[in-house]
Amino acid sequence: MDASTPPMDSFTDNNTPTTTTSSMNNTLFPLPPTHFLSQPRPSGIASPSSSNRVVVDTTTLAAHDFDVDPRTGFMPPHPPIARLGGVGGENGAHGENGEYGKYGMYEAWEGILDEACAGAFRLGRDIGTETGGKEERWRGRVRELPILCITPLLDSEPHLRRAHHVLAWILHFYIHTHESGTEEVRIPPPITLPLLRVSREMHLPPLLTYSDDVLYNWGLNPQNSSLRTLTSFTSTASESHFYLTSARIELIGVRALGLMQDSLDELFVGDDIARTRITGFLGELAGVVGEMEGELGRMYGGCDVWVFYQYIRPWFQGESEEKRWVFEGIEMDPELEYPKELGGPSAGQSSLIHALDIFLGVHHTSDTDPDSSFLSRMQLYMPRHHRNFLSHLREQSRRRSLRAWVLESVANAEGEANTPLLNANTPLLNANTPLLNANTPLLSAYNSAVTALKKFRDAHIVLVARYIIGPAARVKTRGDSQSLGEGSYSKIKGEGEMKGEGEAKEEGEDEEETKGEEKDREALKGTGGTHLARFLKSVRDNTRDAVIQI
Template sequence: MDLTDLLKAQLSPEHFLAQSRPDERAVAPDGAVDTTTLAAHDFDVDNRTGFMPPQPPLARLPIEYEPWETVLEGAIAQHLQVGDKPGLTPLEAAESAAWRAWVAEMPLLPTDGLRRSELLLRRAHQVLAWTLHFYVHTIPADEPILIPAPLGLPLLRVSAVLQLPPVLTYSDTVLYNWAPADPALPIPAANNLRSNLLFTGTRDEEEFYLTSARMELRGVEALELMRDTLDEIFVGDELAHKRIAAYMRRLALVIKELETTLLSVRDGCAPAVFFHEARPWMRGADSGAGKRPWVFDGLDSAPDLEPPTELSGPSAGQSALIHALDVFLGLARETHDASLAGSAAAAADGRAAFLRRMQQYMPRHHRRFLDHLAADPRPLRALVVRARDDGELTAAYNAAVRAMKELRDVHMVIVTMYIIQPARRAEREAREAREARGEMEVEEAAPLRGTGGTELAQFLKGVRDRTARGLLPVAGGQ
């Protein structure tokens, strides 16, 4: 049994990943969305685990790709430090430089052998993207960022097949970055997860990733409620309306539990550790001050490749679960509006709304799921608007929308605790240190950005407020 057969043997025969890979160049005519099927395997959505895979992701590539695996292991084992770390010692800088030289001296490996399996491609993207972030962020702040061909070109090729940006994504840090804490227990379960890869090796970083993983698993019931609701919309009678109202009340409770799960990150992840130790590694090319361009060496001799245009880092905005809730509830027209580009620079460049752009960072099957959901000819919100005299239905729908708004309130609280407050504290301490040394004041700091490149406070408030606009008037004032 070869590796491909072994991988398929771990999956049920009807699962998407057990089937032959389709030609990634094949698309529907004129970009049309095919709505002939909503089978879960078409979208790599499992009825037990949602957007998380039901089996542990591949933990190592075949032997021919061992140079990639060992160089990443070396970065983790050496506890490398970011190049713009305050107080970086000469020894730490030298260790990072030696490791980067190791990366540059790797052989330039072909990627054709990875195409036989989606699982191999996922692992390759994960290993190379993690290595990319180690490489980029250990470079001293005053040096240009030039990514060596043995790292950059394979990452670009794998990313092109997967239709993903060549950078670390939410799927690399959350969806495909777990293993069972106890292999003897059922998997994956919220209380039986550990992370495979970490930049810092700290529990804080791991808890940050696992909190999102637990939210994905809790969101499985939300996906079930969406499916049941769409079935009832098809029926459309008075009894169906009552069932939909019941589903909406239940969905509101599930979203509240997502809120509780998000807040639980405080139990294992200290804000200072996350902000100063873990978060710097996750930054994309459009995050932080300076924003040196990431240049991929060797592109001029690789006619099959193009310079990447999307290099934001991993972001909660790349979770297909939250996007699915927006689409299902009919909120996406507000929350994905082009006026919410994420930053003034992005808006000036005519870039798409931030949440719309983040869909490019999702596994392409999950993007297709969102496309199919958005293309449903019988959307929920339209039904509720038509049935405006049904106060019970509208009130139940509003409960779900209100729960989404409150989830975004909590997200703003977490972002304030873990990013905005530590950033302000660090900025104040740096200013006081400059004043103590008698140095001149530097120019005013740029707006604080998320790892995905957003101007955080303004963007999150905008999305939260747009979500609240989704509430509908209720007949009889219920």
């Protein structure tokens, strides 16, 4: 790369304008009204008239950094807004005399969500055809809500996030308390219109996503500043532990993001010193991913298998072929489009894992695999700034691929300095390739990082087998699908985790399954809508295949 080539901007832009502070009296000068940070939050909806203008994204203070914080990664650096209405404070719900402020009218949403969270609601399958129950009375109050305007929310990204969170949780409560056996659920206009409008502004699907469950579903306990969840369906410790385990994995992954940025900076230089540094960074990255795997394993200590499968997971489900969602009132706003993505929240929506794949050169696309587009589709469920981060990282990898550079560097170390630059799609080298030395530190470090990610996915397969595949088989064979009724969480507590329900199995191992059992496992779908076992194994195998073999 010649000296005239500009440096590759890795993750951040260090030329961000800042507000000037007086050196005389330390007084913060007000920004002029023409300064870009003084402008109102730009709409998330591009208009044809503005398509040719460069608009600085000020929707969040870290938008220029793709909303990726150096301290908290994809998690927000401050606790998310816990209530749109609130009382006093920065949320601005009530003034000194108790009058409603800018966000006060949204207490109607918050109140209806409070009722659902505190109501110990039953799933529709447990309600059956019963009428007049507490769930149906609550659903009636949802239908009677006013159709609220979202304009006051448009100048605040945190409030829009909270609005999506609240409306999406109400939506899932409403849908999954609907009696079973019906072919469709009709969502009333008081939820349809504001949810679709907020989702359009946020570039998100109008239902629960990983960001609603994990990224923006936490606060701090006032006693010890530990993490706590804001919203849950069951109010069980198992559900809280499920969300917070993912949140802690995201926080561990912050160091992985830093190591990736440092590696990309050194990759631009590409000299012997850079090679040594990248080798060290990749070794550290393997350790961080190992810590993420360890945190994933702590799921077993706080999330009961049967509580999760029977009473938590069903709330996450998106639209299915058996039960369609009908958004009533959408015709009232001609600018709204009927939702196309209604898959439900999934761990596949974690931007952190996608970033590791892109950085390490793990490819999941295939012309023959029907699930290969699933991970790409899951990016539509991510906050748009994080989606843009992945696009930026992918573009950097196209310009200068870490994996191709490792291959090139090791080849050069073997005395082949004129070896052509290998691109990101270079096939795996085989045992007959004379250019590679298995003891080369850089190659070993790269392979250790990829192997750590593969082991993380192994652990995830074990977890899914324990929490989903095993219980599904138990329900089918033992008839345990009957509900234990209201208050049953306490009855099934203490059963313990089901042992030996599943293990991650490599290709070629004896799985000792009948063809019928294999078919059942293949048919089981995740909350994101993909065939669960088949998809997870293919992703794990793609990661394994990224190891440079010699």
